[in-house]
Amino acid sequence: MTAESTIFVLTDTPALYGNDLTGHGNPPVFIRDVPTLLTRLKDAEAAGLVLEIGKVMRASRAERDRLFSYAGCFPVLRTKPNPRVGSVAYLDPMDRFLDNLNDTSGKRQRGHNRVGALLPCLFAREDDPSMAETLEGLILDISPGGCFIKADKTFKGETFAQVRIPGLANRRPIYSSIRWCSSDAKKPGLGIMFIDIAKDQAQEIAQMQDTVAD
Structure with missing residues (x-):
């Protein structure tokens, strides 16, 4: 340091x-x-x-x-x-x-290692925790710290989002920060950092990583 x-x-x-x-x-x-x-x-x-x-x-x-x-x-x-x-x-x-x-090189590690996934998800604007107006996406990699959502459509100008992952036992929306947004035709979507994630959600995602490691 x-x-x-x-x-x-x-x-x-x-x-x-x-x-x-x-x-x-x-x-x-x-x-x-x-x-x-x-x-x-x-x-x-x-x-x-x-x-x-x-x-x-x-x-x-x-x-x-x-x-x-x-x-x-x-x-x-x-x-x-x-x-x-x-x-x-x-x-x-x-x-x-x-x-x-x-680290002084500027090449920081992720807080968590990501693992590949194919998880359907829904995301909404940050002020829509009831998920009344959602867009669909597909999570291609995930960790307890965040994920990449492949999505053809996004909410323009938003810096935060509510993300629901139906594949988790706890389907509560995860309040998240949108770290970046890409409209690249080859890989359109959102880089997400989870903020308000429940303990059991983080644990279930971590178990996905353990399964891949095994």
């Missing part, structure tokens, strides 16, 4: 993280709200983002849009705290997050 790298943690409960994020260079900086985090990131040359999904989802759309624009520059570690039992669930591998934070 370079001397300038800082881990910013979006949380109201720093104590839950214990020493998980210490000993990796600069001490982590705990921040309670998205606007303050955005202000700090404007001047950051190298950083890692530890984002509690609940706090991200309570931010405004404009704030979420700005926050995830940094995901293309800085590694992200998604978390879900459980204050009742005094623990934090990490939705991404800690070692991969730290490796990406250490």
